[in-house]
Amino acid sequence: MTYEYADGYKIRDQGATHFLTFTIVGWIDIFTRQRYRDLILASMQFCRTNKELQVGAYVIMSNHLHLIWTARKNNLSDIIRDFKTYTSKAITRSIEAAPESRRNWLLHMFDFYAKRTHANDYFKVWTGNNHPEVLYSERFLRTKLNYIHQNPVKAGWVTEPEHYLYSSAMDYKGKKGITEIDLLF
Numbered sequence: 001m002t003y004e005y006a007d008g009y010k011i012r013d014q015g016a017t018h019f020l021t022f023t024i025v026g027w028i029d030i031f032t033r034q035r036y037r038d039l040i041l042a043s044m045q046f047c048r049t050n051k052e053l054q055v056g057a058y059v060i061m062s063n064h065l066h067l068i069w070t071a072r073k074n075n076l077s078d079i080i081r082d083f084k085t086y087t088s089k090a091i092t093r094s095i096e097a098a099p100e101s102r103r104n105w106l107l108h109m110f111d112f113y114a115k116r117t118h119a120n121d122y123f124k125v126w127t128g129n130n131h132p133e134v135l136y137s138e139r140f141l142r143t144k145l146n147y148i149h150q151n152p153v154k155a156g157w158v159t160e161p162e163h164y165l166y167s168s169a170m171d172y173k174g175k176k177g178i179t180e181i182d183l184l185f
Helices: 034-050 076-097 103-114 138-154
Strands: 018-023 053-060 064-071
Touching: 018 076, 034 053, 034 076, 053 138, 064 076, 064 138, 076 103
Parallel strands: none
Antiparallel strands: 018 064, 053 064
């Protein structure tokens, strides 16, 4: 597998299962609020239902997501683009409309990062790199799955991966998680 580092890793096989990381600009802790975490879950479910995305695993941390995604229609880059575009707009709309103690600061920061790029006119919420890695073997897949589920444990939020609500770890322990996923095995 060959990767390019000039502008980040590249998705070369649009239908392959990938480990992905989506990071908020400036490592801003936006997902400390439940409404933003729930927005991410709803958006993933929309993509599962309407864009034929397979969500094999996920974890929502305070400022980033780790995911294992597969596009059934060989269009993973399109789904990622649509997901990040929609969630960026939905997050900023929520910041503007609902009570948010950090409203001015968050909007200022997202505006600041937008001005550093030609791709965004108003607000930039996500970084451009998704750090995609093809999960080319079951062993590598299990390594990444474990990494995803251990994130909240390593952060000191829970003692067991399945105790963290915003993760697919519970599903892999044979229980029903907070949102539907597509078990990998």
